[in-house]
Amino acid sequence: MTALELSTRGTVWGFTVQRFAPKSPPxxxxxxxxxxxxxxYVELPEGIKVEAVLDCTDFxxxxxxxxxTLVAVDPVPRFATDAAMARGSAEALEEAR
Amino acid sequence: xxxxxxxxxxxxxKFGRQPGRSGRELALDAIQAALQDAGLEWADVxxxxxxxxxxxxxxxxxxxLGLTGIPFTNVKNGCATGGSALMSAVNAIRSGAAEIALAVxxxxxxxxxxxxRPEDWGLPAAYGEAGLMVTTQFFGIKIxxxxxxHGISEKTLALVAEKAYxxxxxxPNAWRREAIxxxxxxxxxxxxxxxxxxxxxxxxxxxxxIVVTSDAVAARLGRAVKLLGAATRTRRFGSFEVFSPSIQGxxxxxxxxxxxxxxxxxxxxxxxxxxxxxxxxxxxxxxxVMHLAECGFCEHGExxxxxxxGDTEISGRLPVNTDGGCIANGEPIxxxxxxxxxxxxxxxxxxxxxxxxxxxxxxxxxxYGAPGIxxxxxxxx
Numbered sequence: 001m002t003a004l005e006l007s008t009r010g011t012v013w014g015f016t017v018q019r020f021a022p023k024s025p026p027x028x029x030x031x032x033x034x035x036x037x038x039x040x041y042v043e044l045p046e047g048i049k050v051e052a053v054l055d056c057t058d059f060x061x062x063x064x065x066x067x068x069t070l071v072a073v074d075p076v077p078r079f080a081t082d083a084a085m086a087r088g089s090a091e092a093l094e095e096a097r
Numbered sequence: 098x099x100x101x102x103x104x105x106x107x108x109x110x111k112f113g114r115q116p117g118r119s120g121r122e123l124a125l126d127a128i129q130a131a132l133q134d135a136g137l138e139w140a141d142v143x144x145x146x147x148x149x150x151x152x153x154x155x156x157x158x159x160x161x162l163g164l165t166g167i168p169f170t171n172v173k174n175g176c177a178t179g180g181s182a183l184m185s186a187v188n189a190i191r192s193g194a195a196e197i198a199l200a201v202x203x204x205x206x207x208x209x210x211x212x213x214r215p216e217d218w219g220l221p222a223a224y225g226e227a228g229l230m231v232t233t234q235f236f237g238i239k240i241x242x243x244x245x246x247h248g249i250s251e252k253t254l255a256l257v258a259e260k261a262y263x264x265x266x267x268x269p270n271a272w273r274r275e276a277i278x279x280x281x282x283x284x285x286x287x288x289x290x291x292x293x294x295x296x297x298x299x300x301x302x303x304x305x306x307i308v309v310t311s312d313a314v315a316a317r318l319g320r321a322v323k324l325l326g327a328a329t330r331t332r333r334f335g336s337f338e339v340f341s342p343s344i345q346g347x348x349x350x351x352x353x354x355x356x357x358x359x360x361x362x363x364x365x366x367x368x369x370x371x372x373x374x375x376x377x378x379x380x381x382x383x384x385x386v387m388h389l390a391e392c393g394f395c396e397h398g399e400x401x402x403x404x405x406x407g408d409t410e411i412s413g414r415l416p417v418n419t420d421g422g423c424i425a426n427g428e429p430i431x432x433x434x435x436x437x438x439x440x441x442x443x444x445x446x447x448x449x450x451x452x453x454x455x456x457x458x459x460x461x462x463x464x465y466g467a468p469g470i471x472x473x474x475x476x477x478x
Contacts, residue, residue, distance in 0.1 A: 013344075014242030016234055016289040026215060026225025039229060040238055041344060049344040053227060059290075063245075075223030076342075 006044050008070035010079070013049045015040025015062050038062055042079050055080035057087055102190045102324045103315035104476065106135025106308035107439040110203070112426045113272030115302055120152025120205035120429075125161055127304035127432075128201055135308045136318055137197065139163045142308070144189045146182040147201035148172035149431035151210075155182075155201055176378075176466020177329055178202050179305060179434030184329050184472065186309050196311045204429035206300035218340050218468075232467075233297065233381075235339040237289030240383025244291065247398035249386055251291050255279035256404050257382035258296045258424055264411065265425025267452040272301055273425040296382040301427020305435035307442075322442045325459075325475040326365030330357040332469025339467045354378075357471035358392035358463060365475035369393035372475075373457035374444045375415060376437035378465040379422040385409075389417070392463050392473070416454045419444060434472055437462040445478045 021027065021034035038059055041049040053076060056062055061081040068079035071088070080088065108130025110123035124147070132138060139162045147155030148171050156169040174181040179202030186198035211232055215225040224230060243249060259279040265271035277295055285293040315321035332338060332353040335346030344350055362368060369392065377392060379385040386404070390397045394415060403409060409417040420426060420440040423433060441460035443449045460476045 014238045014245075016237030016241055016291075017287070018228060018231065018234060018289065019287045022228040022231045023212065026222065026230055027228045028226040037228070039234055047347040051229065051342050053229075075221075076227040076229060 004046065006046055006048065006050070010042040010044040010050075010068060012054065012062050012066040012068055013041040013043040015054055017059055042068055042077075050077055052077040052079045055084040057081070057083045100190065100193070100311040100313070102187050102309050103312060103321035104307055104324060104438070104442050105310050105315055105318045105321050106131040106133075106137065107442040108132070108134055108306045109270055109436060109439050110304040112270055112303035112429070112436070113301060120149055120203050120302070120304070121158060123205065123302060123304035124149070124155065124158055124201055124203035124306070125304075127203065127306040128158070128162065128199065131199070131306035131308050137308060140165055141197050142199045143167055143195035143197050144186070145169040145199040145201070146172055146185040147199070147203075148174070148178045148182060149202065149204045150175065150178060152203055152205045152431065155203075158201070175468070175470060176430055176464055177434060177470040177472045178431040180329055180464050180472020180474075183307055183309070183435060183438065183474070184327055186307070187324060187327055190309055190311050196314050198309050199306060200309070200435060201304065201306040202431035202433075202435045203304035204431040205302040206429060208300070210300035213340070220340060220342065224342070230340065231289075232339055233289045233292065236381045236383060237292050239337060240381070240387065241291055243383065243387055249398070249401050251283065252279065253386060253401055253404050254291060254296055254382045255283040257379070257385050258282045260410060261379065261382070261418060261422050261424035264419055264452055265421030267450075268420045268425070271421045271425045272427045273421065292381050292383060296424075298380055298423035298428045301429050303427065303429040303432045303436065305432040305439055307435050307438055320446060322445050323477045325367060325477050326361045326363070327472075327474040328357050328360035328364060329470070329472040330360060336469050338469040352391045353469050353471045354388055354391040354463060354465045355393070357473045361461075361473035361475050362393065367459060367475060369461075371459050372415065372461045373459050374419060374441060374454045375417050375461040375463070376420075376422070376440055377417055377463045379418055379424050380428070382424065384465070385417060385422070388463060388465065392461070411452055411454055419449065419452050419454060430466070434462070434464040437464065438474060438476070441476050445476060
């Protein structure tokens with residue numbers, strides 16, 4: 001068996017929105033409380049579809065064949081839309097000031 | 098040459114919440130109903146198979162049924178428990194090991210049941226901590242993708258659930274017996290987009306039992322329904338199932354439902370187009386839509402026009418889930434597969450009362466469940 005390095009950018013294959021807080025345990029409610037989040041599968045150029053939490057500024061960004069970028073692998077893979085990436089950069093810049 | 102197999106008795110317990118009654122008691126109700134339906138007694142049964150997901154061991158039922166000494170095998174196969182028990186009973190008849198066999202499935206799930214733990218599924222604790230250990234997410238993602246690929250509308254999802262409640266209202270044994278309009282279904286709380294609360298089945302309670310026999314015994318008893326074909330399958334590589342950190346392989350995922358349905362039709366020597374009435378797994382309304390195509394009843398995407406046209410209504414070209422399905426009957430995991438067979442037997446005998454389909458000759462049943470299992474039957478009169 002050989003390890004295959006996967007791409008970090010892919011296409012949203014399918015997704016849903018988690019509208020209610022999952023049962024705790026096992027779910028760990030984030031600081032500041034539960035907010036609905038998107039979860040789905042990202043199809044990578046290698047063909048595999050990876051389950052991930054999907055960051056976006058609006059759920060409609062995930063429609064169609066949205067392109068997303070890997071932003072974290074722990075505790076589960078996390079991909080972000082370009083809009084969420086841009087917002088993330090802006091927030092980081094704000095914090096740095 | 099091995100004998101053909103017939104269903105001579107089918108029985109259900111009441112479905113829906115029954116405080117103070119155990120799952121085992123519901124199983125006994127179903128078995129007594131099936132035996133009475135067949136005109137047989139427990140002492141006539143030569144071999145039995147059965148199980149529940151969380152309501153106890155079927156073989157302990159002999160304490161109440163009678164200690165006749167027959168082989169009674171426990172089956173624990175998730176949503177396919179009933180289907181696997183029936184398959185085992187069928188094979189016992191075919192092999193000549195017995196001439197009269199019984200299959201039983203039952204369960205009694207509390208409200209909000211199905212609390213899977215990541216470790217039981219071979220998943221890291223982090224998977225649950227991140228909020229991905231939620232069964233309904235799988236159904237939402239699968240139908241959301243399917244709608245985009247094949248032009249299925251949100252209205253169609255609401256129409257499927259509306260039909261389930263309407264058919265449930267016609268079924269004296271259903272749990273949910275109040276019609277709900279498609280508008281109210283669509284406007285209900287969103288669980289996992291695009292699926293609202295009223296589009297899902299709920300964990301429920303109930304028992305179902307089927308008596309199968311050789312052709313010779315069936316000829317003697319009468320009212321028999323022929324089992325033309327049956328098949329159970331597990332998933333192949335590349336399938337998409339609940340709690341999957343990834344979907345392996347390239348392209349369109351494989352479908353265990355398609356595999357099981359094709360095997361059952363091949364064994365039966367008939368085609369999906371020959372079917373007059375069908376029971377398809379409707380964990381939520383999108384599942385019924387997708388299973389119509391996966392089981393071979395239409396091409397992907399044709400469901401939109403079929404459902405708008407009323408084809409799957411009791412009065413339509415291919416009535417589906419005439420008893421209200423899982424949505425109206427609830428989901429007692431062990432029982433659902435045999436409830437479906439009970440409904441088809443009832444329809445083929447012309448005994449379905451207010452929900453009777455006009456003169457059906459060939460019927461089909463399909464269950465699907467985690468972690469990628471399916472059981473199908475083709476029945477005929």
